Amino acid sequence: MADDIDQTRRPIIGAVRAALEARDAAALVAMLDPLHAADIADVLEQIGAAERAALLAIWGREIDGDILSEIDESIREEVIASLAPDVLADAVRELDSDDVVDILEDLEEPAQERILQSLEAEDRAAVEQSLAYPENTAGRLMQREVVTAPSHWTVGEAIDFLRAEEWLPDQFYHVVLVDPRMKPSGYVTLGRILSARRDVRLADLREESFRTLAATMPDSEVAYIFNQYHLISCPVVDSAGRLVGVITIDDAMSVLDEEHEEDVLRLAGVGDEASVNDGAIATARQRLPWLVVNLFTASLSAMVISQFEATISALVALAALMPIVASTGGIAGTQSLAVAVRGLATRSLTTANARRVVLRELGAGVLNGLGLSVILGAAGALIFSDPLLGVVLGLAMICNQVVAALGGVLVPLTLNRLKFDPALASGTFVTTLTDVMGFFAFLGFATLMLL
Numbered sequence: 530m531a532d533d534i535d536q537t538r539r540p541i542i543g544a545v546r547a548a549l550e551a552r553d554a555a556a557l558v559a560m561l562d563p564l565h566a567a568d569i570a571d572v573l574e575q576i577g578a579a580e581r582a583a584l585l586a587i588w589g590r591e592i593d594g595d596i597l598s599e600i601d602e603s604i605r606e607e608v609i610a611s612l613a614p615d616v617l618a619d620a621v622r623e624l625d626s627d628d629v630v631d632i633l634e635d636l637e638e639p640a641q642e643r644i645l646q647s648l649e650a651e652d653r654a655a656v657e658q659s660l661a662y663p664e665n666t667a668g669r670l671m672q673r674e675v676v677t678a679p680s681h682w683t684v685g686e687a688i689d690f691l692r693a694e695e696w697l698p699d700q701f702y703h704v705v706l707v708d709p710r711m712k713p714s715g716y717v718t719l720g721r722i723l724s725a726r727r728d729v730r731l732a733d734l735r736e737e738s739f740r741t742l743a744a745t746m747p748d749s750e751v752a753y754i755f756n757q758y759h760l761i762s763c764p765v766v767d768s769a770g771r772l773v774g775v776i777t778i779d780d781a782m783s784v785l786d787e788e789h790e791e792d793v794l795r796l797a798g799v800g801d802e803a804s805v806n807d808g809a810i811a812t813a814r815q816r817l818p819w820l821v822v823n824l825f826t827a828s829l830s831a832m833v834i835s836q837f838e839a840t841i842s843a844l845v846a847l848a849a850l851m852p853i854v855a856s857t858g859g860i861a862g863t864q865s866l867a868v869a870v871r872g873l874a875t876r877s878l879t880t881a882n883a884r885r886v887v888l889r890e891l892g893a894g895v896l897n898g899l900g901l902s903v904i905l906g907a908a909g910a911l912i913f914s915d916p917l918l919g920v921v922l923g924l925a926m927i928c929n930q931v932v933a934a935l936g937g938v939l940v941p942l943t944l945n946r947l948k949f950d951p952a953l954a955s956g957t958f959v960t961t962l963t964d965v966m967g968f969f970a971f972l973g974f975a976t977l978m979l980l
Contacts (some may be wrong), residue, residue, distance in 0.1 A: 541568075542575050549583050557588045566595035573608065574601050585611040592616065594623040602635045609640055618647030625698055626652065627672035627780060630659045634669065659774070667751050668744035670784065671765040671774030674698040678731055680706045680714055685727030687717075702762045702777065706731055711771045713764045715739045741766045744773055748784045753876060755781035788874060826961040830855075833965050837972035840980060846913055847975055850922060853905065854971045858929035858963035861897060865890050865937025866959050870952050873945050887938055894934025898927035917978055925971035932966040933959070 541560065548556040561569055573581055573596075581604070585592070589612055597620055600608055609617060609632075621629060621644050629648070633641050633656065645653050655673040662668025676697060678687050687704055691697065703716035715735035725734060738758060742751055742765050754760065755778060765774040834841070834851070841847050869886070872878030878886055902923030910919030936959045941951030 542572060545572055545576065545584065546580065549580055549587070552587065554587045557584065558591060561588060562591065566593065567599045569596050570599035570601070574604060578607070581608070582611060589613070590616050592620055594620040594628065597621070597632055598624060598628045605632065606636050606640050609636070609643070614643070614647065617643065621647050622649070622652070625672045625674055626655045626659060627670065627774075627776075629656050630669055633660065634664065662744055665748045666744065667742045667746045667748060667765050667776060668773070670748050670751060670780050671744070671776045672698065672780075673774050674701075675705055675764070675772060675775045676701050676703070677705045677707045677711075677713075677772065680708065680730075680732045682731050683727060684722055684725045684729045684731065684734070687722055687731055688727070700777065700779075701775075703736075703775075704731065705764050705772060705775065706735065707772055713739075713741055713766065713772045716762075716764065741770075742776065743768075749788060751776060752781045752784040752788065756785060756875075822957055823960075826957055827964070829961060830964040830968055833968045834972070837968075837976060840972055840976045844918075844975065844979055846918070847972065850909065851968060851971060854922070854925050854929055855964045855967040857901060857926065858933040858967045859960050860933075861894070861930050862933035862937045862959040862963045863956070865893075865934050866941060866955055867937075869938040869941045870955060873941060873951050878942075883942055887935065887942075890934040890938045891931065894931040895927070897934070898930030901930065902926040915979075918975075921971065921974045921978055924974050925967065928970040929963060929967040933963045936962040 541564075544560055545557065548560065561572070564572075569592075573584070576584065585608065592608075592612065597605065597609065612620070621632075624632075629644070629652075633644060636644070645656065648656065659668055659671065659673065674696070676691070678690065682690075691704075701719075703718055704722065705713050706715045706717065707713050715732070716739055717731050717734045718736060721734045721736075722731075738760060740754070740758070740760075740763060742754065742763050744765050744767050751763075755763070755776075760778065760781075762775055762777045764772055765776060767773050869878060872886070905926055906919035906923030908919075909922040910916045940958045940962070941955045944951045944955060
């Protein structure tokens with residue numbers, strides 16, 4: 530599937546580059562206008578900075594708000610800075626408040642002010658109120674445009690209202706029922722409104738799934754609730770229980786996607802904001818701290834090896850076999866770690882079932898260790914004509930697989946219990962643990978059994 534998408538993009542990007550070289554504005558418009566906003570954002574991300582500046586200079590007046598919303602954060606500020614004030618104003622005015630907030634919160638203050646000044650007073654006030662909530666909360670995620678109706682209205686009154694209003698959001702799924710104090714009491718899906726008789730009261734069509742979210746709730750909790758209860762939208766309330774906005778499923782799923790991406794990047798030790806569009810300096814700055822940490826943790830493995838210098842000198846074959854034990858343990862630890870971190874993120878791994886999961890990983894480690902010990906032990910005995918060396922390899926492999934399986938689940942559980950992000954440092958700890966224990970077990974058994 531990825532190859533198919535790449536095959537589709539490549540001709541477009543080649544054609545865009547050709548049009549840029551020819552300074553052919555008409556050709557650019559003809560190519561880009563039919564594309565979805567996300568595809569145009571992809572084109573802007575795929576080409577270089579100089580080409581991007583040239584494209585925006587030629588075609589920039591055609592850009593709209595949806596494209597700005599889709600562009601990767603790493604180049605969004607660059608794109609916004611290239612746009613004329615009137616173009617930027619027109620683009621941003623098309624967006625719902627949650628999309629404007631999403632763009633603003635990743636920009637520096639001068640760029641934020643450019644966009645805020647382009648908004649009408651009412652829209653600016655709504656965006657600033659959302660920005661007043663802490664980062665990564667429901668208040669930042671919600672859109673302020675909410676379709677509401679009094680609980681006593683009938684279906685006919687609601688339909689007449691919806692047809693008469695021009696301010697309605699481009700996409701909404703529920704009409705939220707409110708009392709005179711603007712406190713939500715339920716919601717009704719558009720489908721039920723359209724399928725009911727005009728004289729039916731909206732209160733009689735309320736959905737059982739109704740719930741509200743506090744504006745200060747963490748966005749990760751919001752995403753979990755949407756996923757857990759299969760919501761498509763949900764009202765957001767302030768500390769007094771008054772309606773202040775609504776979150777829709779696309780925004781909640783974006784949070785889940787971002788959380789997953791951050792976990793993957795943190796497990797790899799490249800920071801949670803790494804992007805293929807980052808420059809060399811930014812990339813090095815993100816990776817260097819974890820590489821330095823790895824230097825110190827790797828020194829622990831070196832210290833263990835140095836304690837068995839005499840054993841290695843007597844049996845040079847051990848030096849060739851050590852990486853096999855350590856590497857296999859590292860892979861097993863990463864497998865267990867990935868499952869555990871994802872389980873913590875999705876809340877399928879909790880204190881209630883942690884004991885069962887740990888025992889499962891222990892059992893898997895023992896079984897994997899036994900299987901690998903037979904293969905590696907037999908191979909070592911045959912290649913080096915030394916059955917005892919095969920036994921040493923087998924025992925070391927069992928030990929390291931057990932350590933890897935337990936470390937992969939216990940390390941993230943411990944970090945989570947200590948209120949640290951389990952994805953942030955688990956990889957470093959687990960790799961160090963499997964390396965140190967792998968070398969210690971292999972060289973220790975070799976010292977006991979072969980010398």
